Amino acid sequence: MVDNILHFKLAQSEHIASFARRMNDEKELVGYYDLPALSNGIIEQISKLKKSLPNFKNIALVGVGGSSLGVKAIYEMLAHGQKNLIFFDNLDPFLIASNLNKISLDDTIFIISSKSGTTIETISIFKCILERFKIVNFENFIIISDPNSPLEIYAKARNIRVFNIPKNVGGRFSVLSAVGLVPLGLSGVDVSEILNGAMACKAQHLGGDDDTILQKAYHYARHETAKINVLFSYSSRLASFNDWFVQLWAESLGKKRGYKRVGLTPVGLIGSKDQHSFLQLIMEGAKDKTVTFITAKKHEDQNLKLSNLSLDGLQSCDFTNDLEIASVLNAQARATMQALKSENISVDEIRLDSLDAWHSGYLVYYYELLTSATGLMLGINTYNQPGVELAKLLLRQNLEQNNF
Numbered sequence: 001m002v003d004n005i006l007h008f009k010l011a012q013s014e015h016i017a018s019f020a021r022r023m024n025d026e027k028e029l030v031g032y033y034d035l036p037a038l039s040n041g042i043i044e045q046i047s048k049l050k051k052s053l054p055n056f057k058n059i060a061l062v063g064v065g066g067s068s069l070g071v072k073a074i075y076e077m078l079a080h081g082q083k084n085l086i087f088f089d090n091l092d093p094f095l096i097a098s099n100l101n102k103i104s105l106d107d108t109i110f111i112i113s114s115k116s117g118t119t120i121e122t123i124s125i126f127k128c129i130l131e132r133f134k135i136v137n138f139e140n141f142i143i144i145s146d147p148n149s150p151l152e153i154y155a156k157a158r159n160i161r162v163f164n165i166p167k168n169v170g171g172r173f174s175v176l177s178a179v180g181l182v183p184l185g186l187s188g189v190d191v192s193e194i195l196n197g198a199m200a201c202k203a204q205h206l207g208g209d210d211d212t213i214l215q216k217a218y219h220y221a222r223h224e225t226a227k228i229n230v231l232f233s234y235s236s237r238l239a240s241f242n243d244w245f246v247q248l249w250a251e252s253l254g255k256k257r258g259y260k261r262v263g264l265t266p267v268g269l270i271g272s273k274d275q276h277s278f279l280q281l282i283m284e285g286a287k288d289k290t291v292t293f294i295t296a297k298k299h300e301d302q303n304l305k306l307s308n309l310s311l312d313g314l315q316s317c318d319f320t321n322d323l324e325i326a327s328v329l330n331a332q333a334r335a336t337m338q339a340l341k342s343e344n345i346s347v348d349e350i351r352l353d354s355l356d357a358w359h360s361g362y363l364v365y366y367y368e369l370l371t372s373a374t375g376l377m378l379g380i381n382t383y384n385q386p387g388v389e390l391a392k393l394l395l396r397q398n399l400e401q402n403n404f
Contacts, residue, residue, distance in 0.1 A: 003351040016214040031168035035176040036198035046185035056109045062088040063113035064121045070175025073244040074360045082188030091121040105133045111142045115171045117149025190357045197361030221377035228289040234271035234333045242268025252371045255380040272332040290346040298354040299326040
């Protein structure tokens with residue numbers, strides 16, 4: 001179960017009713033809405049694929065942005081997998097070299113993931129792998145891309161296994177497609193439970209009477225001063241989820257609307273450690289932020305307790321003695337929420353039962369819906385990213401002119 005508790009004034013229902021209707025209209029055109037149901041067919045394909053692949057212990061996922069961030073978010077949230085999932089997600093020489101040194105051709109499945117099929121980082125790293133291992137047989141390779149993309153055409157000419165991404169699913173909304181399910185499924189994650197969690201979220205927020213997401217989106221889009229949205233996640237396992245949220249929020253909502261620039265700025269924090277850094281700014285800096293807390297009722301090693309030792313001169317710290325560490329962590333979240341509310345800062349809490357596959361699917365779909373709803377209320381196209389195209393063009397020009 002997931003509870004989302006909003007600690008701010010709610011809008012009147014008539015103010016959000018039209019947006020609810022527009023979301024229902026939009027889901028007929030935007031493909032990610034239907035992924036929880038459509039992707040069920042991939043589960044059987046993954047099962048067959050496991051049986052056909054040679055023995056392996058590593059999965060090397062080559063992809064950037066939407067091709068990797070959501071996968072890493074779920075993989076690290078679940079904190080386990082029967083196989084190692086290694087991410088080649090940045091064109092950084094240290095990362096590439098160190099990852100290549102961890103694997104061998106005989107024990108690794110390589111997944112090359114690019115929606116367009118021409119992502120320069122992905123294709124460049126792919127070339128490094130081909131050269132490093134002198135590839136002549138592509139038995140260990142899988143391609144994930146759009147139908148008829150240049151990468152799929154390359155793959156089919158060499159009999160490489162291909163999984164497609166639906167054309168109407170954007171990269172940053174694609175984790176519940178083959179983009180996420182194939183690497184996660186091969187690593188041993190229960191992907192059927194991920195989809196079940198997403199389906200439950202869809203039924204609650206699109207098929208039911210729960211208007212929590214619409215209320216939250218309306219509050220964000222219409223807030224007079226708060227244009228920064230902080231996600232304060234109380235588990236180190238949620239650090240990569242924060243990274244995925246930052247991409248989803250920033251690339252979807254930072255747009256031009258005619259001649260006006262609009263957008264909301266995402267910030268990802270981890271509790272409790274960031275109570276000792278960013279919290280001061282939220283508490284006493286400009287009141288331009290909202291804060292969402294993610295907490296879990298149950299954690300791995302739930303029963304791990306703090307020591308009952310009392311140290312000379314440090315007895316003032318004994319109030320946590322013999323308490324479960326998870327309980328102290330959640331108490332820190334509650335205290336921080338109380339402090340922010342005392343400053344009249346908009347706060348809400350997403351309370352998960354646990355950090356498992358079902359809740360990961362629910363949480364991903366929740367934030368996708370929240371992004372769509374907020375985009376509608378801002379009056380922008382949530383699903384394009386024209387602002388990043390100029391940098392791609394300039395990169396090509398600079399490299400061709402040896403302008404490094």
